[in-house]
Amino acid sequence: MALPTYASPLEKVWHYAxxxxxxxxxxxxxxxxxxxxxxSFNAEPYFTFTDKMLSLDPEGYSLRWYDSLLTFGMARPDAxxxxxxxxxxxxxxxxxxxxxxxIIIGVFSTxxxxxxxxxxxxxxxxxxxxxxxxxxxxxxxxxxxxxIITATGMFFFYSNPCEPLTWIGLDPQCGRLAGTYLGxxxxxxxLGIPFVIITVTATLVGFxxxxxxxxxxxxxxxxxTFFRITMPLIxxxxxxxxxxxxxxxxxxxxxxxxxxxxxxxxxxxxxxxxIREQISPAILAVATLxxxxxxxxxxxxxxxxxRSERLRGLTPR
Amino acid sequence: xxxxxxxxxxxxxxxGGLDRQGTLRTADGRPLKAALARSSRRARRRAFFLVLPxxxxxxxxxxxxxxxxxxxxxxxxxxxxxxxxxxxxxxxNPRGTQPDDAAWAALAADLAAAAQARTIGVVxxxxxxxMPGTRSxxxxxxxxxxxxIDPPYRQAILDMDETWGDPKLxxxxxxxxxxxxxxxxxxxxxRTRDDQGQITAVPEQQQxxxxxxxxxxxxxxxxTATTFLLGFPVAHLLAxxxxxQSNLLMILVLLPFWTSLxxxxxxxxxxxxxxxxxxxxxxxLGLIGNGQRLQMIFNQTGTIIAMTHILLPFxxxxxxxxxxxxxxxxxxxxxxxxxxxxTAFRRIYFPQTLPGLGAGALLVFILAVGxxxxxxxxxxxxxxxxxxxxxxxxxxxxxxxxxxxxAALLLAGVLILYWVYDRLVGIDNLKLx
Numbered sequence: 001m002a003l004p005t006y007a008s009p010l011e012k013v014w015h016y017a018x019x020x021x022x023x024x025x026x027x028x029x030x031x032x033x034x035x036x037x038x039x040s041f042n043a044e045p046y047f048t049f050t051d052k053m054l055s056l057d058p059e060g061y062s063l064r065w066y067d068s069l070l071t072f073g074m075a076r077p078d079a080x081x082x083x084x085x086x087x088x089x090x091x092x093x094x095x096x097x098x099x100x101x102x103i104i105i106g107v108f109s110t111x112x113x114x115x116x117x118x119x120x121x122x123x124x125x126x127x128x129x130x131x132x133x134x135x136x137x138x139x140x141x142x143x144x145x146x147x148i149i150t151a152t153g154m155f156f157f158y159s160n161p162c163e164p165l166t167w168i169g170l171d172p173q174c175g176r177l178a179g180t181y182l183g184x185x186x187x188x189x190x191l192g193i194p195f196v197i198i199t200v201t202a203t204l205v206g207f208x209x210x211x212x213x214x215x216x217x218x219x220x221x222x223x224x225t226f227f228r229i230t231m232p233l234i235x236x237x238x239x240x241x242x243x244x245x246x247x248x249x250x251x252x253x254x255x256x257x258x259x260x261x262x263x264x265x266x267x268x269x270x271x272x273x274x275i276r277e278q279i280s281p282a283i284l285a286v287a288t289l290x291x292x293x294x295x296x297x298x299x300x301x302x303x304x305x306x307r308s309e310r311l312r313g314l315t316p317r
Numbered sequence: 318x319x320x321x322x323x324x325x326x327x328x329x330x331x332x333g334g335l336d337r338q339g340t341l342r343t344a345d346g347r348p349l350k351a352a353l354a355r356s357s358r359r360a361r362r363r364a365f366f367l368v369l370p371x372x373x374x375x376x377x378x379x380x381x382x383x384x385x386x387x388x389x390x391x392x393x394x395x396x397x398x399x400x401x402x403x404x405x406x407x408x409x410n411p412r413g414t415q416p417d418d419a420a421w422a423a424l425a426a427d428l429a430a431a432a433q434a435r436t437i438g439v440v441x442x443x444x445x446x447x448m449p450g451t452r453s454x455x456x457x458x459x460x461x462x463x464x465x466i467d468p469p470y471r472q473a474i475l476d477m478d479e480t481w482g483d484p485k486l487x488x489x490x491x492x493x494x495x496x497x498x499x500x501x502x503x504x505x506x507x508r509t510r511d512d513q514g515q516i517t518a519v520p521e522q523q524q525x526x527x528x529x530x531x532x533x534x535x536x537x538x539x540x541t542a543t544t545f546l547l548g549f550p551v552a553h554l555l556a557x558x559x560x561x562q563s564n565l566l567m568i569l570v571l572l573p574f575w576t577s578l579x580x581x582x583x584x585x586x587x588x589x590x591x592x593x594x595x596x597x598x599x600x601x602l603g604l605i606g607n608g609q610r611l612q613m614i615f616n617q618t619g620t621i622i623a624m625t626h627i628l629l630p631f632x633x634x635x636x637x638x639x640x641x642x643x644x645x646x647x648x649x650x651x652x653x654x655x656x657x658x659x660t661a662f663r664r665i666y667f668p669q670t671l672p673g674l675g676a677g678a679l680l681v682f683i684l685a686v687g688x689x690x691x692x693x694x695x696x697x698x699x700x701x702x703x704x705x706x707x708x709x710x711x712x713x714x715x716x717x718x719x720x721x722x723x724a725a726l727l728l729a730g731v732l733i734l735y736w737v738y739d740r741l742v743g744i745d746n747l748k749l750x
Contacts, residue, residue: 271583
């Protein structure tokens with residue numbers, strides 16, 4: 001935004017002050033994310049820049065905290081680093097196991113949320129959908145209702161999923177969902193659904209329904225129409241929604257604290273324990289890896305968004 | 318009737334045409350009105366069936382659990398299920414009846430039975446909610462009553478502990494004899510019932526919940542205000558820059574949005590703690606002495622700073638999308654008509670940003686009142702919000718009914734705001750990035 005030529009001196013001063021304020025706010029937004037990266041290479045167990053780090057002395061930096069991510073929890077961390085050592089790390093290292101749990105839970109909950117969410121978004125974007133507003137409000141509510149309330153409700157439900165049946169006079173016996181992978185996956189799918197709904201319905205806003213009619217008039221059955229016409233066009237939105245759902249699960253800690261058992265030790269849960277008990281720079285190493293991960297995701301989503309806009313002809317090429 | 322100017326009507330008329338009664342019919346001879354109604358019904362059903370699986374999923378894994386929680390907030394059968402005889406006596410005798418021999422006999426029998434079944438702790442816990450300090454009364458009575466209590470029951474029980482004769486205890490037990498109670502809601506607003514059953518305020522030093530609700534409200538409001546102050550200039554800059562530059566700067570807004578919440582909270586601990594980066598920098602600059610390092614985290618300040626940072630994108634994104642659509646020529650017109658830049662901003666530009674401001678502020682406020690993770694990690698004692706109290710009752714005191722009642726009140730507040738948001742903004746307009 002260029003300053004108009006008729007601007008008075010006071011306006012010029014204000015304009016540059018305004019740019020400075022904006023720069024400071026951008027700094028506020030980004031500094032906390034950037035600062036963990038150099039600190040994670042600290043050679044000392046401190047959370048601040050040591051004199052050696054500031055003078056760029058190589059001795060001030062080390063990879064010891066990244067190394068500790070692998071060795072923490074291993075049976076024999078000091079053994080020579082051959083194949084058995086790596087097998088040990090894969091089997092026992094706490095952060096490695098946390099990553100495995102997080103990925104399993106994230107992938108499956110994303111699958112559930114994306115498949116169900118995309119179908120629902122297709123229905124919700126049809127003009128003839130009955131009770132559209134009310135249903136949409138219900139489907140988005142897991143994002144709005146405070147997570148602690150959701151987790152509290154889930155705690156009661158997942159420890160005894162048959163309890164609501166007793167309200168209608170039945171007395172069935174069923175197992176617990178709490179403490180199982182299935183329980184956490186279902187909980188995370190619920191939390192990820194609003195993101196899928198929002199992104200996919202947003203993609204469908206610009207969708208030209210006459211394409212479907214054209215396909216039908218050319219003899220395609222509804223399934224062919226969906227997979228050959230609709231799906232390729234909304235795919236960028238679906239993938240963005242899936243990434244949102246995955247990130248939601250990958251970053252979720254409260255529901256995990258309430259309903260997961262000792263087996264479902266995810267990365268956020270491990271971080272939560274680390275921050276609450278004794279915070280070590282190993283947390284910063286994890287944080288750095290997660291920041292790199294989020295940069296990768298953001299890039300993917302941005303590229304997808306542009307592709308989707310191009311496909312739908314919203315922006316000229 | 319068929320309109321000659323309407324091409325669809327013309328087609329229909331040719332294919333089916335008017336019959337003798339003058340009703341329009343389709344090609345296969347059914348009345349057009351019925352055929353249309355049927356096909357639109359089918360289209361509605363088809364759309365609904367696409368949504369149905371997800372709707373059922375959300376109802377079962379989300380709405381039902383919350384219903385279960387709400388039920389917990391009014392139901393606690395810890396006493397009534399484990400003390401059946403005394404419960405029956407309360408049922409038969411109206412309030413105000415002095416405990417007679419039958420009551421003491423029922424109490425003795427129930428105490429012995431509960432001690433046998435090892436449920437006396439549950440009973441004591443239930444009574445303890447309404448009358449603090451009575452849990453040990455039940456557990457110790459249970460230990461003594463395990464072998465049974467000999468008559469005269471009244472004397473035997475009073476010999477264990479004088480408190481058993483307290484009218485307040487009997488009043489509390491009478492209330493607990495009904496599995497359904499509103500007492501947890503009363504407790505959640507710092508009220509209790511005295512031994513006459515009247516609602517009174519709890520003693521001053523026990524009044525914590527209303528204060529906590531107020532603190533949650535004011536802190537959320539403060540956070541909403543700071544996100545507005547920081548978000549408005551940035552959104553304006555992004556909306557007025559050329560697309561290429563604003564897309565680049567937008568990354569600085571979206572990256573925090575995509576970064577793990579725990580990572581951002583950890584960063585703030587690293588930055589703000591007493592041996593942290595910001596304090597080091599201030600000492601190095603000579604602004605403060607090494608001995609007077611600022612306490613910026615593990616208190617309210619920490620909660621406000623960290624939550625402002627985390628919620629800022631939720632303010633910037635709706636503001637940005639509204640500002641993008643504002644036509645710059647309005648402000649230019651105002652200037653050319655003699656308005657100063659401040660007047661042009663205040664009277665012309667700012668009112669046009671209000672839809673985005675409303676959307677952003679409501680969203681930030683809704684998210685802030687329910688925040689749990691960040692206050693729990695950086696809030697210290699003074700920065701805790703109502704969510705943290707719910708978590709404490711769930712995981713430490715195990716007073717689940719109390720947690721459920723507090724959660725229900727918070728939920729009611731959030732749902733009202735959600736309804737307002739839907740009215741003013743519409744959920745369809747919620748955008749992510």
